[in-house]
Amino acid sequence: MAGLHKSDLPNPVLNWIDSRLPIISMMQKEYGVFPTPRNFNYFWNFGALAMVTLVVMILTGIFLAMSYQPNTGLAFDSVQHIMRDVNYGWLIRYVHQNGASMFFIVTYIHIFRGLYYGSYKAPRELLWMLGVVILLLMMATAFMGYVLPWGQMSYWGATVITNLFSAFPGVGKYIVTLLWGGFSVDQPTLNRFFSLHYLLPFVLVGVVFLHVAALHIVGSNNPLGIEPRGPQDTLPFHPYYTSKDSVGICVFLIVWAAFVFFAPNLLGDPNNFIEANPLQTPADIVPEWYFLPYYAILRSVPNKLLGVCMMFGSLLVLFILPWLDTSRVRSARFRPTYRWLIMVWVVSFVVLGICGAHKPEGIWVILSRIAALYYFGHFLVIMPILGKLERPLPLPESITQAVTGRPIEVAVVGRPLESH
Amino acid sequence: MRTPLPLFAPGFAHTLAVALTVTGLFGLPAKAQETPEPPAQNWSFNGIFGIPNLEAAQRGFQVYSEVCSNCHAMHQLHYRDLTGLGLTEEQVKAIASTFTVPQGLDDSGQPKEGPATPANQFRSPFANEKAARAALNGAYPPDLSLIVNARPDGANYVYGLLTGYAEPPAGFAMQEGMNYDKYFPGHQIAMPQPLQDGRVAYTDGTPTTTDQEARDVVTFLYWASNPETAERKAMGVRIILFLILLTGVTYAVKRKVGCSLGSRPPLSL
Numbered sequence: 006m007a008g009l010h011k012s013d014l015p016n017p018v019l020n021w022i023d024s025r026l027p028i029i030s031m032m033q034k035e036y037g038v039f040p041t042p043r044n045f046n047y048f049w050n051f052g053a054l055a056m057v058t059l060v061v062m063i064l065t066g067i068f069l070a071m072s073y074q075p076n077t078g079l080a081f082d083s084v085q086h087i088m089r090d091v092n093y094g095w096l097i098r099y100v101h102q103n104g105a106s107m108f109f110i111v112t113y114i115h116i117f118r119g120l121y122y123g124s125y126k127a128p129r130e131l132l133w134m135l136g137v138v139i140l141l142l143m144m145a146t147a148f149m150g151y152v153l154p155w156g157q158m159s160y161w162g163a164t165v166i167t168n169l170f171s172a173f174p175g176v177g178k179y180i181v182t183l184l185w186g187g188f189s190v191d192q193p194t195l196n197r198f199f200s201l202h203y204l205l206p207f208v209l210v211g212v213v214f215l216h217v218a219a220l221h222i223v224g225s226n227n228p229l230g231i232e233p234r235g236p237q238d239t240l241p242f243h244p245y246y247t248s249k250d251s252v253g254i255c256v257f258l259i260v261w262a263a264f265v266f267f268a269p270n271l272l273g274d275p276n277n278f279i280e281a282n283p284l285q286t287p288a289d290i291v292p293e294w295y296f297l298p299y300y301a302i303l304r305s306v307p308n309k310l311l312g313v314c315m316m317f318g319s320l321l322v323l324f325i326l327p328w329l330d331t332s333r334v335r336s337a338r339f340r341p342t343y344r345w346l347i348m349v350w351v352v353s354f355v356v357l358g359i360c361g362a363h364k365p366e367g368i369w370v371i372l373s374r375i376a377a378l379y380y381f382g383h384f385l386v387i388m389p390i391l392g393k394l395e396r397p398l399p400l401p402e403s404i405t406q407a408v409t410g411r412p413i414e415v416a417v418v419g420r421p422l423e424s425h
Numbered sequence: 426m427r428t429p430l431p432l433f434a435p436g437f438a439h440t441l442a443v444a445l446t447v448t449g450l451f452g453l454p455a456k457a458q459e460t461p462e463p464p465a466q467n468w469s470f471n472g473i474f475g476i477p478n479l480e481a482a483q484r485g486f487q488v489y490s491e492v493c494s495n496c497h498a499m500h501q502l503h504y505r506d507l508t509g510l511g512l513t514e515e516q517v518k519a520i521a522s523t524f525t526v527p528q529g530l531d532d533s534g535q536p537k538e539g540p541a542t543p544a545n546q547f548r549s550p551f552a553n554e555k556a557a558r559a560a561l562n563g564a565y566p567p568d569l570s571l572i573v574n575a576r577p578d579g580a581n582y583v584y585g586l587l588t589g590y591a592e593p594p595a596g597f598a599m600q601e602g603m604n605y606d607k608y609f610p611g612h613q614i615a616m617p618q619p620l621q622d623g624r625v626a627y628t629d630g631t632p633t634t635t636d637q638e639a640r641d642v643v644t645f646l647y648w649a650s651n652p653e654t655a656e657r658k659a660m661g662v663r664i665i666l667f668l669i670l671l672t673g674v675t676y677a678v679k680r681k682v683g684c685s686l687g688s689r690p691p692l693s694l
Contacts, residue, residue, distance in 0.1 A: 085501045085570070088653070095653040096660075248679040255672035259665060266661020267473055270574060278575035278650075279567075 035221050040239035041246055042227035044408045048122075049225070049246075050253030051115035057254055058108045059213065063206050065101040073153065075199035077192045080155035081280040099269040100261075105147050106272045107261050109295035112140065121347055123335030124226040130327035132219040137323045139212050144296070144320075146205040149198040151293055152190075156277030161290045163190045163198070169303070172310040189283065229407055230335025231400055238404040289364065297361030298354050302380065304365040305373040315377070322384050329384055331392030339398040346387055353379040463578065463585025463608045466640070470580075470647050474662070476655040477648040479511040484627055485645025486510060488638050491625050493569065496561065496616075498549035501570035502649055505543035509652050510645075517543050524548045562602055564615035573643070573650040580643050582608065587639040590618040 012023035012030060023029045072091050074083035087094035116136070119125055125133035152163045167184045171177040186193025224233070233239045240246070264271065272294060276287045292300050299316050306312035322329075337344040353376040360373035401407035469478035486507065489499070504521035508514060521541040526548045528539040541548065551557035557565050573579035585608035593605035593612070603613040620638045627633055631641075648654070 082501070089501065089506070095657065099657075244682045248675070248682045251675045252672065252679050255668055255675050259668045259672065262661060262664050262668060266657055266664065269657075275575050275577050275579065278571040 035242075036247075037241065037243045039221065039242040040233070040236070041225055041242045042233050042404055043238060043240045043245075044227050044229060044404050045225070045246065045249070046228050047249075047253060048114070048118040048228075050250055050257075051111045051118060053250040054111040054253060054257045055108065055115055056213065057257070058104055058111060059206070059209065062101060062104045062108065063210075065097050065104065066203070066206065068097050069101055070203060073199075075153070075196050077155060077195055077281070080153065080195060084154045096265070099265045103261065103264040103269060103272065105150065105293070106264070106295065107257075108143065109147070111257065112143065113295075116140070117351065119226075120350075121337045122226055122228055123230050123330070123332075123337070125327045126330060126335050127327065128223045129219075129226065132216065132223060133327060134324055135212060135216040135219055137320070139209060139216060140323075141320060142205055142209045142212060146202060146209065147293070147295070149202040149205070152195065152198045153202060154277060155195065155281045156274075157279045157281055157285075157287050158274045158277040158290070160190060160281030160283065161287055162292055163194065165290050166292070167194075169309075169313050169316075172313040174310070226335060227404065228336060228338065229401060229404055230339070231404065234403045291362060294358065294362075297359075298357035298380075299361075301357040301361035301373040302377045304361070305370065305377045315381075319377075319380060322381070326384065326388075329388045331389050332395060332397070333392075334397040334400065339400055340395055341398060342395045343391055346383060346391070349379065350383045353377075353383070460608060460610050460612065463581040463589070465578075465581050466584055466643075468580055468647070469644060470651075470654060474658060476658060477644050479648075480629070481641045481644040482648045483510050483512070483645075484629070484631060485641035485643065485648075487627070488620070488625050488642040489569070489645055492619050492638075493642065494548070494550060496550055496557070496566040497569045498551070498566075499547045499570045499649060500549055500568055502547045503543070504541055504545055504547065506652060507543075510648065514543070521545060562615065566616065569646055569649065571650045573647045575650075579650070580647050583646060584639050584643045586614075587620055587642070588636060 009024040010027040010030065012020050012027060014020040014023050014029060019029060069087060072083060072087045072094065074080055084098070087098050089095075091097075119133060119136070148162075148166060152159045167181055167190065170180040170184065173180065182188065184194070185191065186197055227233075274291065274293075291297075299319055302319050303312045303316040306315050332340060332343065334340055337347055356372055356376040357380065360369045360376065363369040365373070468475065469481065470476055489497075504517055504524075507517045507520060512520070521543050524541040524545075524547075525538050526541040526545050528537050531537040551560065554565055567575075572583060576582045586606055589607035589609070591605055591607055593599050597605065597612070599605060600613055603615060604617055605612055606614045620635045620642075622635055623633050624635070624638055625633055631637060651657075
């Protein structure tokens, strides 16, 4: 017999539960006393922000699904029914609609933080790769969610994006038929997208759990990119980072609320207020803003198959990033050249996003090609070579020494709040 | 004491700012549009606290009922929604009863019509798209329920379109039966100029100029597209004020927690 978990909770009921299912002990270990580097900056809020967003999206989504009709004849009007007739339906929908954009904003910043401070490097490769899986799942979920209101951009966006798979030789058209459930975007497509849009967020929750589990094995990176060398370099997660995350969450909610209440349709496309019409193609078919950089990469290549491969490749390359970066120094603070080049990469990503919003003509083609070239060149050429050539700045001896300027021996060790 | 390491070298932030500004400039619309942008008007619903002027919207509903509704449906709206314009339930009941709408089937299974109740959708002028096109020389007037949201810069666009009728410039080839409009994409619109001075008779003494009629109907159409505006903005102000307060409290807690580390809190926390 395995026996009971030895719980030291004073409350007899909680102790009884915890002895048989030590979830309280686990939460205490992973979110209470969990040793966390003491020198986080506010970039380390964004994982928590993404988690909050995911929860809000699932909750609002469940309520939207109660009134939504996944039927080509009813979908558009059912969304208007939610907006006009359901109690606070407009609030739930605008939170959900803008939540998608918020999710991508915080996730992109979270990824940037990983790139800048080298959070993908050993021993955090698998943590990073799970993050890339999360990004891909998010994109699939967002894409299918955008189809559900069945506006013009929903319909034509779905048509264009699903058609991309037809570029694959041989199997392409079968994949497209399978995605559509027929021979055009129609009722079966809408119905299965609704089903998958409801399913994938829960898959996402599963992968997020693995992402956090992996994080709690290897521990958090930090702005210095050096590992904590002892208890003086870490703080218990609670109350230090629960309080710091709370500040970030409040500020984030202000931004989100500003969109929801004062500019709910700023990030949307007016065309999606027109019901889907398979006989009338809009002048410009543009995806949501968070897909624009990849859309620009797709359109910067004259060959469709190559363009599709580049587009998917621009995401898949992130999987092998831990092995493309040959530098042993994590944080860009100590990499004088990389610190510039990662910002050039950010600029190339932004330029791609702007190019994606314009028709691929004239200057936009040239710009998007230059930016796409840098996007890939940064990962595939610069990172492997730069790691060998660059001379990093000297690393501090320890986190405590760097943040307090004092040697390790006399450093102040974080102790819990007396009143807590 | 060592200064904290900066996130970016100062020169770097500057470079980034310049780079982003340059890319931002490229982001502006590069090509001159053939159709001019409609001039921005001063709407009651503009700005953070702006909500649709209900008197204007009520007059706009009159314009819609007497002019637009002869061709344009608004099928997302029900007569009961008119209470959102500040009308009483009795008034709404009276307004609804002046419209004849389909009322299901009679006892012999034939479609029947009758006076509308507040629960009915707005009366549609045509049974379907084909009937509309047959009656209107092939043109299909769009549903106006969401028109302000469904066009870029919708309120200014609809106002510009309604007041933008003009003689075509010399040498402009007009198709048969089309009308020239300054702000309609391509300038050729099937709809004849719908609003003229004195087109409707307002009961509140407001002058019935084309401009006034257009302003009123745009206000009504904005309300129709976004009936929740007043409630949304009022709630938004309260929620954001609350969140700012909560941020302050949370920040104070965070500072207090940080101070428990001793006389010298870690610099980044």
